[in-house]
Amino acid sequence: MRKRSIYTLVLLAVGLAFIVIGAVKGEANAVLQKAIMICMECIGLG
Amino acid sequence: MDKKKKKNYPLFKARMYIQACWTLITNSYASGFINGTIYQGNVKSICVPGLNCYSCPGAWGACPMGSLQNAFAGRVSGFPFYVVGTLITIGALCGRIVCGFLCPFGWIQDLFFKIPPKKKVRRLPGEKYLRKLRYVVLVVMCIILPLFAKGDIGVGSPWFCKWICPSGTMIGGLPLIALNENLRSVLGWLFTWKMFVLVVILVGSVLMFRPFCRYLCPLGAIYGLMNPVSLVRIKVSKSRCTSCGACQRACGLDIPVYKEPNSDDCIRCGKCITVCPHSALKMDASLRGRRKRRSAAREEA
Ligand code: SF4
Ligand code: SF4
Ligand code: SF4
Secondary structure: OOHHHHHHHHHHHHHHHHHHHHHHOOHHHHHHHHHOOOOHHHHOOO | OOHHHHHHHHHHHOHHHHHHHHHHHHOOOHHHHHHOOOOOOHHHHOEOOOOOOOOOOOOOOEOHHHHHHHHHHHHOOOOOHHHHHHHHHHHHHHOOHHHHHOOHHHHHHHHHHOOOOOOOEOOOOOHHHHOOHHHHHHHHHHHHHHHHOEOOOOOEOOHHHHHOOHHHHHHHHHHHHHHOHHHHOOOOHHHHHHHHHHHHHHHHHHHEOOHHHHHOOHHHHHHHHHHHHOOOEEEEOOOOOOOOOHHHHHOOOOOOOOOOOOOOOOOOOOHHHHHOOOOOEEEEOOOOOHHHHHHHHHHHO
Protein backbone atom coordinates (compact mmCIF):
# COMPACT_ATOMS: atom_id res chain seq x y z
CA MET A 1 0.00 0.00 0.00
CA ARG A 2 1.35 3.40 -0.91
CA LYS A 3 2.09 6.13 1.62
CA ARG A 4 -0.69 8.26 0.14
CA SER A 5 -3.24 5.51 0.66
CA ILE A 6 -2.22 5.31 4.29
CA TYR A 7 -2.90 9.05 4.64
CA THR A 8 -6.33 8.46 3.09
CA LEU A 9 -7.17 5.71 5.54
CA VAL A 10 -5.87 7.71 8.51
CA LEU A 11 -7.94 10.72 7.44
CA LEU A 12 -11.03 8.56 7.01
CA ALA A 13 -10.54 7.01 10.43
CA VAL A 14 -10.01 10.45 12.03
CA GLY A 15 -13.09 11.85 10.26
CA LEU A 16 -15.32 8.99 11.35
CA ALA A 17 -13.96 9.11 14.91
CA PHE A 18 -14.66 12.86 15.05
CA ILE A 19 -18.25 12.30 13.88
CA VAL A 20 -18.80 9.73 16.64
CA ILE A 21 -17.19 11.95 19.31
CA GLY A 22 -19.25 14.93 18.13
CA ALA A 23 -22.47 12.93 18.11
CA VAL A 24 -21.79 11.64 21.63
CA LYS A 25 -21.13 15.25 22.76
CA GLY A 26 -24.54 16.25 21.38
CA GLU A 27 -23.18 18.34 18.53
CA ALA A 28 -25.57 16.82 15.96
CA ASN A 29 -28.36 18.35 17.99
CA ALA A 30 -26.62 21.75 17.91
CA VAL A 31 -26.47 21.48 14.11
CA LEU A 32 -30.15 20.55 14.04
CA GLN A 33 -31.20 23.44 16.27
CA LYS A 34 -29.54 25.95 13.95
CA ALA A 35 -30.67 24.26 10.72
CA ILE A 36 -34.38 24.15 11.58
CA MET A 37 -34.63 27.90 12.16
CA ILE A 38 -34.64 30.25 9.18
CA CYS A 39 -31.11 31.68 9.23
CA MET A 40 -31.42 35.48 8.99
CA GLU A 41 -27.76 35.91 8.08
CA CYS A 42 -28.00 33.39 5.23
CA ILE A 43 -31.00 35.01 3.61
CA GLY A 44 -29.65 38.55 4.07
CA LEU A 45 -31.90 39.89 6.79
CA GLY A 46 -29.70 39.94 9.83
CA MET B 1 -8.68 2.95 -25.28
CA ASP B 2 -9.01 0.43 -22.45
CA LYS B 3 -12.28 -0.72 -20.95
CA LYS B 4 -11.78 0.86 -17.54
CA LYS B 5 -11.41 4.33 -19.03
CA LYS B 6 -14.43 3.94 -21.24
CA LYS B 7 -16.43 3.04 -18.14
CA ASN B 8 -15.63 6.48 -16.67
CA TYR B 9 -17.03 8.45 -19.58
CA PRO B 10 -20.82 8.14 -19.14
CA LEU B 11 -20.42 9.41 -15.59
CA PHE B 12 -18.71 12.60 -16.76
CA LYS B 13 -21.01 13.08 -19.70
CA ALA B 14 -24.03 12.82 -17.40
CA ARG B 15 -22.52 15.30 -14.93
CA MET B 16 -25.15 18.01 -15.48
CA TYR B 17 -27.96 15.48 -14.97
CA ILE B 18 -26.34 14.15 -11.80
CA GLN B 19 -25.98 17.71 -10.49
CA ALA B 20 -29.61 18.47 -11.32
CA CYS B 21 -30.93 15.26 -9.75
CA TRP B 22 -28.85 15.70 -6.60
CA THR B 23 -29.98 19.31 -6.18
CA LEU B 24 -33.63 18.42 -6.73
CA ILE B 25 -33.59 15.37 -4.45
CA THR B 26 -31.82 17.12 -1.55
CA ASN B 27 -34.11 20.15 -1.86
CA SER B 28 -37.41 18.43 -2.44
CA TYR B 29 -39.32 19.30 0.74
CA ALA B 30 -42.37 20.50 -1.15
CA SER B 31 -44.27 21.88 1.84
CA GLY B 32 -41.52 24.47 2.35
CA PHE B 33 -42.09 25.85 -1.14
CA ILE B 34 -45.85 25.86 -0.70
CA ASN B 35 -45.91 27.57 2.70
CA GLY B 36 -42.76 29.70 2.59
CA THR B 37 -41.14 27.83 5.52
CA ILE B 38 -38.31 25.33 5.95
CA TYR B 39 -38.07 21.63 6.90
CA GLN B 40 -37.69 21.10 10.66
CA GLY B 41 -37.30 17.34 11.05
CA ASN B 42 -34.41 15.33 12.55
CA VAL B 43 -32.77 14.59 9.18
CA LYS B 44 -31.52 18.17 9.28
CA SER B 45 -28.87 17.19 11.82
CA ILE B 46 -26.99 15.58 8.90
CA CYS B 47 -24.76 17.80 6.79
CA VAL B 48 -25.02 17.57 3.00
CA PRO B 49 -21.66 17.62 1.17
CA GLY B 50 -22.13 20.81 -0.89
CA LEU B 51 -22.85 24.48 -0.27
CA ASN B 52 -26.59 23.95 0.13
CA CYS B 53 -28.24 26.53 2.35
CA TYR B 54 -30.29 25.04 5.18
CA SER B 55 -32.64 27.97 4.79
CA CYS B 56 -33.70 26.78 1.35
CA PRO B 57 -37.43 25.94 1.72
CA GLY B 58 -36.81 22.51 0.19
CA ALA B 59 -33.57 21.55 2.01
CA TRP B 60 -33.56 18.23 3.89
CA GLY B 61 -30.04 18.58 5.27
CA ALA B 62 -27.74 21.09 6.94
CA CYS B 63 -25.08 23.14 5.16
CA PRO B 64 -21.64 22.09 6.43
CA MET B 65 -20.20 25.61 6.08
CA GLY B 66 -23.06 27.27 7.96
CA SER B 67 -22.85 24.56 10.64
CA LEU B 68 -19.09 25.03 10.99
CA GLN B 69 -19.36 28.79 11.46
CA ASN B 70 -22.15 28.44 13.98
CA ALA B 71 -20.16 25.86 15.92
CA PHE B 72 -17.22 28.29 16.12
CA ALA B 73 -19.62 31.12 16.95
CA GLY B 74 -20.48 29.41 20.22
CA ARG B 75 -23.24 26.90 19.50
CA VAL B 76 -20.89 24.04 20.38
CA SER B 77 -18.66 23.98 23.44
CA GLY B 78 -15.06 23.14 22.61
CA PHE B 79 -13.81 21.80 19.29
CA PRO B 80 -16.60 21.14 16.72
CA PHE B 81 -15.88 17.43 16.19
CA TYR B 82 -19.11 16.57 14.40
CA VAL B 83 -18.91 19.08 11.54
CA VAL B 84 -15.13 18.87 11.15
CA GLY B 85 -15.40 15.06 11.14
CA THR B 86 -18.06 15.23 8.43
CA LEU B 87 -15.88 17.50 6.29
CA ILE B 88 -12.80 15.30 6.75
CA THR B 89 -14.73 12.12 5.94
CA ILE B 90 -16.30 13.53 2.77
CA GLY B 91 -13.00 15.11 1.70
CA ALA B 92 -11.02 11.92 2.35
CA LEU B 93 -13.49 9.90 0.32
CA CYS B 94 -13.89 12.10 -2.72
CA GLY B 95 -12.23 15.53 -2.35
CA ARG B 96 -13.70 18.09 -4.76
CA ILE B 97 -15.84 15.56 -6.59
CA VAL B 98 -18.46 17.23 -4.40
CA CYS B 99 -17.83 20.44 -6.35
CA GLY B 100 -18.09 18.74 -9.71
CA PHE B 101 -21.19 16.66 -8.98
CA LEU B 102 -22.91 17.33 -5.66
CA CYS B 103 -23.10 21.06 -5.03
CA PRO B 104 -26.20 23.07 -5.98
CA PHE B 105 -24.32 26.33 -6.29
CA GLY B 106 -21.66 24.68 -8.45
CA TRP B 107 -24.45 23.50 -10.74
CA ILE B 108 -26.05 26.96 -10.85
CA GLN B 109 -22.70 28.44 -11.97
CA ASP B 110 -22.38 25.73 -14.63
CA LEU B 111 -25.83 26.64 -15.98
CA PHE B 112 -24.92 30.34 -16.19
CA PHE B 113 -21.67 29.41 -17.93
CA LYS B 114 -23.74 27.94 -20.78
CA ILE B 115 -25.11 31.41 -21.61
CA PRO B 116 -23.31 33.13 -24.55
CA PRO B 117 -20.83 34.62 -25.36
CA LYS B 118 -18.99 31.48 -26.35
CA LYS B 119 -15.61 33.10 -25.85
CA LYS B 120 -14.96 33.06 -22.10
CA VAL B 121 -12.37 34.60 -19.81
CA ARG B 122 -9.81 31.93 -18.85
CA ARG B 123 -7.84 33.81 -16.18
CA LEU B 124 -7.73 37.18 -14.47
CA PRO B 125 -4.55 39.16 -13.87
CA GLY B 126 -3.02 37.87 -10.63
CA GLU B 127 -5.00 34.62 -10.99
CA LYS B 128 -2.53 32.60 -8.95
CA TYR B 129 -2.98 34.88 -5.94
CA LEU B 130 -6.72 35.40 -6.42
CA ARG B 131 -7.19 31.63 -6.14
CA LYS B 132 -5.70 31.75 -2.66
CA LEU B 133 -8.45 34.15 -1.57
CA ARG B 134 -10.74 31.24 -0.72
CA TYR B 135 -8.31 30.20 2.02
CA VAL B 136 -8.42 33.74 3.43
CA VAL B 137 -12.25 33.58 3.38
CA LEU B 138 -12.12 30.21 5.15
CA VAL B 139 -9.71 31.26 7.89
CA VAL B 140 -10.93 34.82 8.48
CA MET B 141 -14.69 34.69 7.84
CA CYS B 142 -15.48 31.11 8.81
CA ILE B 143 -13.12 30.55 11.74
CA ILE B 144 -11.48 33.66 13.25
CA LEU B 145 -14.38 36.12 13.13
CA PRO B 146 -17.11 33.69 14.31
CA LEU B 147 -14.74 32.51 17.05
CA PHE B 148 -13.55 35.87 18.38
CA ALA B 149 -16.04 38.58 17.32
CA LYS B 150 -18.72 37.72 19.85
CA GLY B 151 -21.72 39.84 20.77
CA ASP B 152 -22.96 40.83 24.24
CA ILE B 153 -24.40 37.39 25.00
CA GLY B 154 -21.21 35.61 23.99
CA VAL B 155 -22.47 34.31 20.64
CA GLY B 156 -20.76 35.23 17.37
CA SER B 157 -22.21 35.25 13.88
CA PRO B 158 -21.60 33.28 10.71
CA TRP B 159 -19.67 36.00 8.87
CA PHE B 160 -19.36 34.21 5.55
CA CYS B 161 -23.13 33.47 5.48
CA LYS B 162 -23.92 37.04 6.38
CA TRP B 163 -21.62 38.97 4.05
CA ILE B 164 -20.79 36.73 1.11
CA CYS B 165 -22.54 33.41 0.62
CA PRO B 166 -24.42 33.58 -2.70
CA SER B 167 -25.92 30.13 -2.15
CA GLY B 168 -27.76 31.44 0.91
CA THR B 169 -29.11 34.41 -1.05
CA MET B 170 -30.10 32.43 -4.10
CA ILE B 171 -31.57 29.18 -2.81
CA GLY B 172 -32.49 30.40 0.69
CA GLY B 173 -33.23 34.12 0.58
CA LEU B 174 -34.91 34.57 -2.80
CA PRO B 175 -37.52 31.78 -2.52
CA LEU B 176 -38.29 32.52 1.13
CA ILE B 177 -38.70 36.21 0.49
CA ALA B 178 -40.88 35.54 -2.55
CA LEU B 179 -43.10 33.18 -0.54
CA ASN B 180 -43.16 34.78 2.92
CA GLU B 181 -44.67 38.21 3.36
CA ASN B 182 -43.38 38.70 6.91
CA LEU B 183 -39.82 38.32 5.69
CA ARG B 184 -40.47 40.65 2.77
CA SER B 185 -41.56 43.40 5.11
CA VAL B 186 -38.19 43.51 6.92
CA LEU B 187 -35.85 43.68 3.93
CA GLY B 188 -32.96 46.10 4.40
CA TRP B 189 -29.54 47.15 3.19
CA LEU B 190 -27.93 43.80 4.04
CA PHE B 191 -30.21 42.08 1.58
CA THR B 192 -29.31 44.68 -1.06
CA TRP B 193 -25.63 43.97 -0.42
CA LYS B 194 -26.09 40.20 -0.64
CA MET B 195 -28.08 40.59 -3.86
CA PHE B 196 -25.24 42.71 -5.26
CA VAL B 197 -22.72 39.97 -4.42
CA LEU B 198 -24.98 37.33 -5.96
CA VAL B 199 -25.49 39.29 -9.19
CA VAL B 200 -21.74 39.94 -9.56
CA ILE B 201 -21.05 36.21 -9.13
CA LEU B 202 -23.78 35.15 -11.56
CA VAL B 203 -22.67 37.65 -14.22
CA GLY B 204 -19.11 36.47 -13.57
CA SER B 205 -20.28 32.88 -14.13
CA VAL B 206 -21.50 33.79 -17.61
CA LEU B 207 -18.08 35.17 -18.49
CA MET B 208 -15.81 32.72 -16.72
CA PHE B 209 -15.99 29.12 -15.43
CA ARG B 210 -16.94 28.89 -11.73
CA PRO B 211 -15.67 32.25 -10.43
CA PHE B 212 -17.08 31.69 -6.94
CA CYS B 213 -15.57 28.20 -6.67
CA ARG B 214 -12.17 29.30 -7.89
CA TYR B 215 -11.78 32.46 -5.82
CA LEU B 216 -14.11 32.55 -2.83
CA CYS B 217 -15.67 29.31 -1.66
CA PRO B 218 -14.35 28.15 1.74
CA LEU B 219 -15.95 24.72 1.34
CA GLY B 220 -14.15 24.16 -1.95
CA ALA B 221 -10.97 25.27 -0.17
CA ILE B 222 -11.38 22.56 2.47
CA TYR B 223 -12.13 19.78 -0.03
CA GLY B 224 -9.36 21.02 -2.35
CA LEU B 225 -6.81 20.54 0.42
CA MET B 226 -7.82 16.89 0.48
CA ASN B 227 -7.70 16.34 -3.30
CA PRO B 228 -4.15 14.92 -3.13
CA VAL B 229 -5.03 12.38 -0.45
CA SER B 230 -8.65 11.56 -1.18
CA LEU B 231 -9.62 8.01 -2.08
CA VAL B 232 -10.76 9.08 -5.56
CA ARG B 233 -7.98 10.80 -7.49
CA ILE B 234 -6.94 11.51 -11.06
CA LYS B 235 -4.03 9.40 -12.24
CA VAL B 236 -1.74 10.22 -15.18
CA SER B 237 -0.16 7.41 -17.17
CA LYS B 238 3.40 8.58 -17.81
CA SER B 239 3.81 6.11 -20.64
CA ARG B 240 0.75 7.43 -22.49
CA CYS B 241 0.92 11.17 -21.79
CA THR B 242 2.68 13.16 -24.50
CA SER B 243 2.28 16.51 -22.66
CA CYS B 244 0.19 17.77 -25.59
CA GLY B 245 -1.80 20.02 -23.23
CA ALA B 246 -5.24 19.11 -24.68
CA CYS B 247 -6.47 18.43 -21.14
CA GLN B 248 -5.41 21.86 -19.90
CA ARG B 249 -7.00 23.58 -22.88
CA ALA B 250 -10.30 21.77 -22.23
CA CYS B 251 -10.25 22.48 -18.50
CA GLY B 252 -12.49 25.37 -17.50
CA LEU B 253 -10.09 26.16 -14.67
CA ASP B 254 -7.01 26.03 -16.91
CA ILE B 255 -5.28 23.42 -14.75
CA PRO B 256 -2.20 21.69 -16.22
CA VAL B 257 -3.68 18.41 -15.09
CA TYR B 258 -1.01 16.26 -16.74
CA LYS B 259 1.48 17.90 -14.38
CA GLU B 260 -0.75 18.47 -11.34
CA PRO B 261 -3.50 15.82 -11.41
CA ASN B 262 -4.47 16.51 -7.82
CA SER B 263 -4.43 20.30 -7.83
CA ASP B 264 -6.50 21.92 -5.07
CA ASP B 265 -8.32 23.86 -7.83
CA CYS B 266 -9.59 20.75 -9.60
CA ILE B 267 -13.34 20.22 -9.20
CA ARG B 268 -13.13 16.69 -10.68
CA CYS B 269 -15.51 17.45 -13.54
CA GLY B 270 -13.72 14.86 -15.69
CA LYS B 271 -13.63 16.94 -18.85
CA CYS B 272 -9.86 16.49 -19.19
CA ILE B 273 -10.29 12.72 -18.97
CA THR B 274 -12.84 12.64 -21.78
CA VAL B 275 -10.76 14.81 -24.14
CA CYS B 276 -7.32 13.27 -23.68
CA PRO B 277 -6.45 11.86 -27.14
CA HIS B 278 -4.09 9.30 -25.60
CA SER B 279 -6.31 8.07 -22.76
CA ALA B 280 -3.58 9.03 -20.34
CA LEU B 281 -5.87 10.25 -17.56
CA LYS B 282 -8.24 8.30 -15.40
CA MET B 283 -10.21 8.70 -12.21
CA ASP B 284 -9.08 6.02 -9.82
CA ALA B 285 -10.31 4.93 -6.42
CA SER B 286 -7.80 2.19 -5.74
CA LEU B 287 -5.93 1.94 -2.44
CA ARG B 288 -3.49 -0.56 -3.86
CA GLY B 289 0.12 0.45 -4.51
CA ARG B 290 1.67 0.63 -7.94
CA ARG B 291 3.66 -2.56 -7.44
CA LYS B 292 0.60 -4.53 -6.41
CA ARG B 293 -1.38 -3.19 -9.32
CA ARG B 294 1.36 -4.20 -11.73
CA SER B 295 1.47 -7.74 -10.38
CA ALA B 296 -2.34 -7.87 -10.58
CA ALA B 297 -2.12 -6.81 -14.22
CA ARG B 298 0.47 -9.52 -14.85
CA GLU B 299 -1.77 -12.10 -13.24
CA GLU B 300 -4.69 -10.95 -15.41
CA ALA B 301 -2.51 -11.36 -18.49
S1 SF4 C 1 -25.54 31.00 3.66
FE1 SF4 C 1 -24.16 29.71 2.59
S2 SF4 C 1 -22.68 28.96 4.07
FE2 SF4 C 1 -24.42 29.80 5.13
S3 SF4 C 1 -25.68 28.06 5.52
FE3 SF4 C 1 -26.43 29.01 3.68
S4 SF4 C 1 -25.36 27.95 2.06
FE4 SF4 C 1 -24.32 27.49 3.93
S1 SF4 D 1 -16.35 25.37 -4.52
FE1 SF4 D 1 -18.07 25.69 -3.11
S2 SF4 D 1 -19.76 26.47 -4.35
FE2 SF4 D 1 -18.23 25.62 -5.72
S3 SF4 D 1 -18.95 23.59 -6.07
FE3 SF4 D 1 -17.45 23.45 -4.41
S4 SF4 D 1 -18.64 23.61 -2.53
FE4 SF4 D 1 -19.96 24.28 -4.22
S1 SF4 E 1 -8.35 19.23 -14.28
FE1 SF4 E 1 -9.88 17.97 -15.35
S2 SF4 E 1 -11.27 17.25 -13.77
FE2 SF4 E 1 -10.10 18.98 -12.91
S3 SF4 E 1 -11.36 20.77 -13.27
FE3 SF4 E 1 -9.96 20.62 -15.00
S4 SF4 E 1 -11.06 19.42 -16.55
FE4 SF4 E 1 -12.15 19.16 -14.62
